[in-house]
Amino acid sequence: xxxxxxxxxxxxxxxxxxxxxxxxxxxxxxxxxxxxxxxxxxxxxxxxxxxxxxxxxxxxxxxxxxxxxxxxxxxxxxxxxxxxxxxxxxxxxxxxxxxxxxxxxxxxxxxxxxxxxxxxxxxxxxxxxxxxxxxxxxxxxxxxxxxxxxxxxxxxxxxxxxxxxxxxxxxxxxxxxxxxxxxxxxxxxxxxxxxxxxxxxxxxxxxxxxxxxxxxxxxxxxxxxxxxxxxxxxxxxxxxxxxxxxxxxxxxxxxxxxxxxxxxxxxxxxxxxxxxxxxxxxxxxxxxxxxxxxxxxxxxxxxxxxxxxxxxxxxxxxxxxxxxxxxxxxxxxxxxxxxxxxxxxxxxxxxxxxxxxxxxxxxxxxxxxxxxxxxxxx
Numbered sequence: 001x002x003x004x005x006x007x008x009x010x011x012x013x014x015x016x017x018x019x020x021x022x023x024x025x026x027x028x029x030x031x032x033x034x035x036x037x038x039x040x041x042x043x044x045x046x047x048x049x050x051x052x053x054x055x056x057x058x059x060x061x062x063x064x065x066x067x068x069x070x071x072x073x074x075x076x077x078x079x080x081x082x083x084x085x086x087x088x089x090x091x092x093x094x095x096x097x098x099x100x101x102x103x104x105x106x107x108x109x110x111x112x113x114x115x116x117x118x119x120x121x122x123x124x125x126x127x128x129x130x131x132x133x134x135x136x137x138x139x140x141x142x143x144x145x146x147x148x149x150x151x152x153x154x155x156x157x158x159x160x161x162x163x164x165x166x167x168x169x170x171x172x173x174x175x176x177x178x179x180x181x182x183x184x185x186x187x188x189x190x191x192x193x194x195x196x197x198x199x200x201x202x203x204x205x206x207x208x209x210x211x212x213x214x215x216x217x218x219x220x221x222x223x224x225x226x227x228x229x230x231x232x233x234x235x236x237x238x239x240x241x242x243x244x245x246x247x248x249x250x251x252x253x254x255x256x257x258x259x260x261x262x263x264x265x266x267x268x269x270x271x272x273x274x275x276x277x278x279x280x281x282x283x284x285x286x287x288x289x290x291x292x293x294x295x296x297x298x299x300x301x302x303x304x305x306x307x308x309x310x311x312x313x314x315x316x317x318x319x320x321x322x323x324x325x326x327x328x329x330x331x332x333x334x335x336x337x338x339x340x341x342x343x344x345x346x347x348x349x350x351x352x353x354x355x356x357x358x359x360x361x362x363x364x365x366x367x368x369x370x371x372x373x374x375x376x377x378x
Contacts, residue, residue, distance in 0.1 A: 273333030
């Protein structure tokens with residue numbers, strides 16, 4: 001194995017990566033990465049999450065030395081590596097496309113990076129056997145890649161990256177070509193190996209479920225810019241802007257336009273084509289501005305047929321039973337849709353009148369112009 005369970009291993013160095021205002025500008029002046037600053041701590045699993053074309057793979061390739069940094073600095077283990085060749089950076093990388101040698105057995109594919117470093121054959125056998133056992137591919141060691149399933153090929157590619165000591169392990173969309181069952185199994189195994197071996201890893205993905213399930217922290221990117229860094233809980237529960245709120249979570253966070261005004265001595269909000277008092281909503285506070293956005297997760301909206309004060313009203317637009325929960329979309333008077341998760345035993349008819357309330361403590365507010373989160377001023 002690359003490292004013992006306590007993290008110690010001959011040849012191992014502390015695995016940290018620091019990006020300081022890193023830019024990637026291609027020859028056509030396209031700005032793929034715009035001033036990213038972030039740190040990967042020793043033994044930390046960080047996901048770079050974002051839609052296709054957001055700059056996450058360019059960021060990973062700059063760390064690996066496969067792309068030149070246009071501006072800024074990249075430090076690995078405290079050493080500036082901007083001008084170092086990929087082979088001198090002490091990083092290991094696993095690719096989306098497996099990148100296996102078709103004429104070599106699974107054993108020889110995994111052993112390849114050790115052989116080019118002239119590791120003794122007896123030590124190669126020990127390390128290959130250990131990493132194969134960890135990833136569940138010991139039975140395939142004598143087979144060629146062409147005889148393996150996609151999942152087994154991806155495990156082999158991961159084993160080849162993990163078999164040697166490195167400061168950081170760079171994993172580029174390594175689960176994207178697998179079916180749902182293989183993806184679920186392998187993401188758990190990757191996380192288990194990473195934690196047991198205390199590896200520093202950067203995982204690139206466009207799949208928010210993978211990032212939430214596997215990460216110590218998540219870096220969310222869009223249009224080359226860093227949107228938020230935080231734990232999975234922070235990213236999911238308290239997104240810092242409307243992009244993160246809409247991108248992370250399935251189903252996505254509800255975003256409602258809200259307008260505030262005074263009437264009959266009370267603060268009144270216009271939401272979804274309906275006017276309702278702040279007191280009726282039982283909100284602990286609201287922003288001190290006329291227009292803003294309200295964000296709330298579907299699980300934090302509560303359906304009720306009573307249509308009591310403090311509830312928004314609408315009609316059932318769609319009704320889907322999704323196994324663990326039922327997803328109901330409610331069309332409001334404004335035409336906006338509210339998505340609500342409910343118990344699986346619930347049954348409703350299309351266009352049925354319905355009402356729902358907020359869990360007040362779960363409501364978030366966002367600026368309608370900047371899209372950034374609004375905080376209570378103290």
